[in-house]
Amino acid sequence: MAKKLIVCDCMGSQRVDPEALGNAANLPCSKTYTFLCGDQIEDAAREIAAGDAIIACQQERARFEALADELDVDPPAFVDIRDRAGWTADPDATPKQAALAAEAVLDLPLPKTRDIVSEGTCLILGKSDVALPAAETLADTLAVTVLLTDAADPPETRAFDPIHGTLRKAHGTLGQFRLTIDGLRQVIPGGRGPLAMTAPRDGAESVCDIILDLTGGTPLFPAHHKRDGYLRPDPGSPVAVADAVREAAAFVGTFEKPLYIHAEPALCAHSRAEQTGCTRCLDICPTGAISPAGDHVTIDPMVCAGCGACAALCPSQAISYDAPPVEALFRRLTTLASTYCSAGGTAPRLLVHDESHGREMISLAARHGRGLPADVIPLEVDALARFGHAEALAALACGFTEVSILLSPRTERDTPENQTALTNAIAGRQAMRLLDLADPDALSDALYGDSPAPLVADAILPMGTRRQVTRLAARTMRGQDDILPLPEGAPYGAVLVDKDACTLCLSCVSLCPSGALGDNPDRPELRFQEDACLQCGICANICPETAITLEPRLNLTDAALSQVVLNEEEPFACIECGALFGVKSTVEKITEKLAGKHSMFANPDAARMIQMCDNCRINAQYHSENNPFAAGERPKPRTTDDYYSDRKDH
Secondary structure, X not given: OOOEEEOEOOOOOOOXXXXXXXXXXXXXXXXXXXXXXXXXXXXXXXXXHOOOEEEOOOOOHHHHHHHHHHHOOOOOEEOOOHHHHHOOOOOOOHHHHHHHHHHHOOOOOOOOEEEEEEOOEEEEEEOHHHHHHHHHHHOOOOEEEEEEOOOOOOOOOOOOEEEEEEEEEEEOOOOOEEEEEEEEEEEEOOOOOOOEEOOOEOOEEEEEOEEEEOOOOOOOOOOHHHOOOEEOOOOOOHHHHHHHHHHHHOOOEEEEEEOOEEEOHHHOOOEXXXXXXXXXXXXXXXXXXXXXXXXXXXXXXXXXXXXXXXXXXXXXXXXXXXXXXXXHHHHHHHHHHHHHHHOOOOOOEEEEEOOOHHHHHHHHHHHHOOOOOOOEEEEEOOOHHHOOHHHHHHHHHOOOOOEXXXXXXXXXXXXXXXXXXXXXXXXXXXXXXXXXXXXHHHHHHHHHOOOOOOOOOOOOOOOOOHHHHHHHHHHHHHXXXXXXXXXXXXXXXXXXXXXXXXXXXXXXHHHOOOOOEEEEOOEEEEEEOHHHOOOOOHHHHHOOOOOEEEEEEEEOOHHHHOOEEEEEXXXXXXXXXXXXXXXXXXXXXXXXXXXXXXXXXXXXXXXXXXXXXXXXXXXXXHOOOOOOOOOOOOOOOOOHHHHHHHHHHO
């Protein structure tokens, strides 16, 4: 059964054209209701009972879901075409409403998840005046241990366990925290009078499911607000402490942890042969979920908070966002742009925002101000930092004229700023910008004040990897014969070789993780395919002659897709058989330095071996005086029977 869009003009406060919506979004539409959540609730019940309904309202979602529950039918889907489109100062938002409706019916993959089990063991840290009341409140719900940070005597209650000590180390996340405590002193439950405590003990190991940190000091974890199960309210605020206590009490049971990131270690360009290359993900991860693991990195999925910065920065696609994958985001962009244009809209702009801050800003701007312009299409994403240069360029190439990112107060700025600079360098104009705003009216003002930007002549369908989409989008916007200079640290570029310094040792070829550097098996050559280069820097780090430098750029010509020769020399011909081997200049230089000047090559016959191929060198050694191969037949290995025989003989 086809999905059906149920539309309402919200008591005449927005203009809705169901026929135009249906034609543009290729979606059956109901008639235009006026008060579907009030006087026309029976009509809503009938539409929901019919099945496959999409209610064009998010405000009253809970009411419609409760209605579906009463009817014992599956709940409807929802899409907001009022706050995000209909409530606007512009006269007609039908093209944008159609685009949002078409996006709502896309079948997008659900994120993969892993179960986390929390049995309710809770560690509370803090001074006695704050920590003990919190423990008394939680004792009926959780198994509480209180680590007192002051010298207060332990309370006589046994509803929870008071301890003294210093928390030296904490690892993990909800359901699997691991703790190391120094100077641990525990209550001795027996005896008369005040409770006594054991002698202090260092290095005590323990585990817990939840940590309630009431110390007010340095957080136990980086980006602590992203660490599941770790609560750190201001101990001086009774309201904040009470909220944290309520939140801690709810952390009992089985929870689904989204697996935000998909990793392909074989593609990782972190290091080779202990030579460090790319560290972009390690440098940017706010939670410390990423750590080196030999030639690649490893990601702790339980610690990962899904900010997506690593996926936006990874040059090799060894790390990709998977909740949902980038292909799903490309489909959403294409659907929004194509539907908007097919409905009669021109020059759409994209506003990327998150679920909490961005959705509230748009809603407040629509209800109390001018709302969004009719040509600004909002795109809600789970993680703002995952929307990198490839996604922005895909949006520009499939029909959007500009991309704005509405930052959240808790969004780390480094990755969006980096990706904005890279996008604009590739686009050749200020096509992507960051909006760091907390005032809904200021958001409207920033968007209404924009001047029209140029359109891409021929929109593309973004398909393939992020690198492939970037190249395709750049060729669409900039032409196919450009070489674009890029900011330092960009994941595209060239390898430059100082031919006078390079000895063609080819150590760079053996360690190149992407295969961008190659050799020629028939002659001394260093080859390079620019399209494959990740700019990881391993080649420059390993080069013994420091002959390699990197040049960040995006080569849009066809030459970037094929191998070019960076350096070449004549091979040396073996003086015995004439076979070609090695590099002529290198062999001649070694001969000049060693022949007759080094003890091993003082003999002319030994010096000649420098100029022989492997086979001839072995033959020459075999027939030379003091032949290392002429040691005679090796003695037979002795066995246990031989030793027994020796005993019998004696």
